[in-house]
Amino acid sequence: MATDYIIFIHGLNTRDEGVQPNYADEMTQMLKQHLEPNRTVRFVPLYWGDIGEKADDRLLKQIQKSPVWDRVWFRKFREGPMLRFVGDAALYISRHMGSAVIKAISEQAIQALTKCNAKEDRLHLVTHSWGTIILFDALFSDRWDEEDAPGHAFIETVRNAIFGMGSNRHEGIRLASVYTMGSPIVLFYLMNVDGSTHDITPHLEELLSRLKEERGGKKLRWCNFVNPGDPIAFPIAPLLPDLVDSSGEFIEVEDIITRNTSLLFRLISQNPLALVQGGTAHDSYWHSQAVAKKIAEVIISSTSA
Secondary structure, rough: OOOEEEEEEOOOOOOOOOOOOOOOHHHHHHHHOOOOOOOEEEEEOOOOOOOHHHHHHHHHHHOOOOOOHHHHOOHHHHHHHHHHHHHHHHHOHHHHHHHHHHHHHHHHHHHHHHOOOOOOOEEEOOOEOOOHHHHHHHHHHHHHHHOOOOOOHHHHHHOOOOOOOOOOOOOOEEEEEEEEEOOOOOOHHHHHHOOOOOOOOOHHHHHHHHHOOOOHOOOOOEEEEOOOOOOOOOOOHHHHHHHHHOOOOOOEEEEEEOOOOOOOHHHOOOOOOHHHHHHHHHHHHHHHHHHHHHHHHHHHHHHOO
């Protein structure tokens, strides 16, 4: 029986303690409730959140030396979530530190897929926030293509493990569906310029084209979840096809608005005070039964004969 591999990639400011990452535990349990009991599923949460911790600590110690630091407002927020949030993004943009993230998630992904049956098993990607940027960057960006790039070898290993990518394009596990949550992926639309090392268009077009041929003309399903109170989330249905598939031939993108159940938030939804609830909204996807149900429904439909 075929196995469905559901790989999770978290976003910024995610710190898990312990041997196994637990950020996707609740989502995993909800998916188990909605998927058929006889379906063989392997859940794989990738973790890269601790890569920049040492750099964050060094920066914080330098900041705290400032004689005016004790006069700054919101110090706990600045020293904690804000520093980790911005620090994670800044470090990943650096190709040197970005390669450390790539190395970590590549090794975890390859280990998880070692025993997969590439001809029968299926891959589903679930990404949150900056994890969407990492997914697109790792799989499709040109900046890792040069052989002397620090993350080149790891990127090649991952791409070779996925059908339609890398040097072994007719081998590897088949990508069956993609789910993005709270995604700032529209940034890649701005980066889509000639000569940009972050241009994702060629690699993504190649993958989608080969998948369509392999799947007998069936489009790849892509669900993008947007909480209306999440300031980082953007719709992508008009943008992604325009970027890589203007004809709509290869990919079926659906933007899905998730409900915010907070009465307070609904009352102030158009008020700047709503930004106070932005962090809660941004993390809400991991705890949403509606999101889990939709993912399960698409997995079932995308893998049916």
